[in-house]
Amino acid sequence: MTTLKTITTDVAVIGAGTAGLAAYRAAKANGKQVIMIEGGPYGTTCARVGCMPSKLLIAAAEAAHELRHTAPFGVHVDGEIRIDGREVMDRVKRERDRFVGFVVNSVDGIPAEDKLAGFARFVDNTTLQVGFDGGEQVLVKASRVVIATGSSPAIPEPFKVFGDRLVVNDDVFNWDTLPQSVAVFGPGVIGLELGQALSRLGVKVRLFGLRGGVGPLSDPQIRDYAKAAFKQEFYFDPDAEIISMARDGDEAVITFRNLQGEVVTERFEYVLAATGRTPNVRNMGLESIGLELDERGIPKFDADTLQCGQSPIFIAGDANNFLPLLHEAADQGKTAGTNAATYPVVQAGLRRAMIAVVFSDPQIAIVGKRFADLQPGTFVTGEVSFEDQGRSRVMLKNRGLMHVYADKVSGKFLGAEWIGPRAENIAHLLSWAVQQDMTIAQMLDMPFYHPVVEEGVRTALRDAAAALAQAA
Structure with a gap:
């Protein structure tokens, strides 16, 4: 049996996103030796594929929308409003890369001996095997572990029929230009924001939902108002009946019952699956180390301390799927890192108003x-x-x-x-x-x-x- 190189540390932080970086800093501030493990590119979900690039696309859409609606003020914009998709996406990507650069620069400032590249898998509660498939593996023996592995877009199996015509929000921000048409599934935060923005930028958009939901709204009257407001601007069916989905050449073909009750078939350049996100906790060996897991495979944890059971393992940010928001991830990372440093003494961290x-x-x-x-x-x-x-x-x-x-x-x-x-x-x-x-x-x-x-x-x-x- 091959003997693996072993690294010993006080705290191992798995993931270098918002929560992971906050956990690293908190544990270091408490005087502990920390190893931060990352198997993918540095840069938070927010900066790379989330809140910042989406707001750049929304800003372009708002500029186009405002130009089209100046007449009620007595201000008339004569001539055609021309949207250059390549220029729109060029700015989105340039500014996105700039925001990512800030995060990468902060990671570059972390000492090399505190960083380890690779994917982590639990051998036991405090031992991790880290590396890439087919590459050299390293054992990390830590006294405590923080899981801050983030999340990934969830893609329901039926959507895979579209092949490379299927995209998630991560892919949108790598487009070189704007497509002609997009079917968006999921009127949650991502679907609403990107669907409306693309529509305002001249893309034919159909936004489909299930069970009548609109974003995070739970108040029926507010939700009904929101449905009506968005339907006035672009095609939005929050309780769609999809009859069939198929791929034909370079087009996605969707047959559905439209808002008038008619069965129609439409073709789209892309299908955007904005159907939620899944915590990145699979293939980490969590099922074999004695932690109690929920139905999604996420360790059950204390929402105030972020401790998994009575173990020396803490989970923060999108990985726990509790409140997948950047500011929550930062707060949770700090709490998890602090408690990992002070374990077995743990305490509730700062919980701000939602x-x-x-x-x-x-x-x-x-x-x-x-x-x-x-x-x-x-x-x-x-x-x-x-x-x-x-x-x-x-x-x-x-x-x-x-x-x-x-x-x-x-x-x-x-x-x-x-x-x-x-x-x-x-x-x-x-x-x-x-x-x-x-x-x-x-x-x-x-x-x-x-x-x-x-x-x-x-x-x-x-x-x-x-x-x-x-x-x-």
């Missing part, structure tokens, strides 16, 4: 508790429509509906779901209120300038206050 934003137009946001998280009969709802909200109408951005939720007994602000203008900014305002445990009355004591979109928030809070008074 905040999630979809960069569609109108934008979608959720802060605090979702409607689906609330116990019926324990809360009241305050509402505002942005259709007649002053500042929103001035900007012709007056599409949107917001619900804020308040505890019936204490009057405490619990959370909100909405679609509307400048939701990315308002979400921060409201998430701070959640984290400060503010009541509706205390929030109404805060200043509101005039005229601003945030005055709509005040209207919703006043509506909630009236509901609280009626419930008292």
Whole structure:
């Protein structure tokens, strides 16, 4: 039997993305020797294939959309609006590479002896075999391990019929130009953002969903408003009936029942599967080291400490599929790295108020508790429509509906779901209120300038206050 080279360390961090880098820094800050293991390219999901390149594509789409809709202001853009797909994608890739470069530079600053290239597989709780298939393998003996392996796009088996006509969001940002047509499956965050952006850039888009979902929304009234808003702009069927899918030459062929109830067959240059992401925990040997796993193969863990059972293993970021957002991954990485360093003494890390934003137009946001998280009969709802909200109408951005939720007994602000203008900014305002445990009355004591979109928030809070008074 071949004797493998062995490296001994205090903490092994598997993955060099947002969570992994945060875990590495936290463990080092606690005086521990750390090895960071990475089998793929450096650069976070956000910078490489996620939030940053998607926002670059959205920014181009917004520029095109605004040019088409200046006439109501009395401002007329004469002549054809020309979208150069190659120029659009060139900027997306150049700026994407710039953001990735910042991450790579930060990794380059990590001492070489703290980095190990290869894929990790557990031999036991604290021993990892690291390497590439067919290449040299190394044993890493660590006292504690942080799993921060991120996630990958999930592709349902039926979609594989499309072959290389099937793409995921990672592939979109490597296009050299814009395609003529794309069928998008999955109206979650990725599907909504990319589907609308591509449509605004002149691509024929069909966005298909299942079971009527729209992004992360759980409030039925907000979800219904969002459905109607997006249907006005591009083809969107959140509860589609797909009859058949096939590949014909270089085209994807999809037969479906359209919104008018007719059976139609359409051809597409690409099919974008925005059907969720899967934590990268397979082929790591987790099933053989005594950890309790859930049905997806993810180790069961404490949401506050990120410890897997009572073991010296911690899991952070997209790998645990708890809250797959960059800022959550950074916080979780810090918690996991700190607890790995101080194990067996572990403690709850910082948990900020939940905040999630979809960069569609109108934008979608959720802060605090979702409607689906609330116990019926324990809360009241305050509402505002942005259709007649002053500042929103001035900007012709007056599409949107917001619900804020308040505890019936204490009057405490619990959370909100909405679609509307400048939701990315308002979400921060409201998430701070959640984290400060503010009541509706205390929030109404805060200043509101005039005229601003945030005055709509005040209207919703006043509506909630009236509901609280009626419930008292």
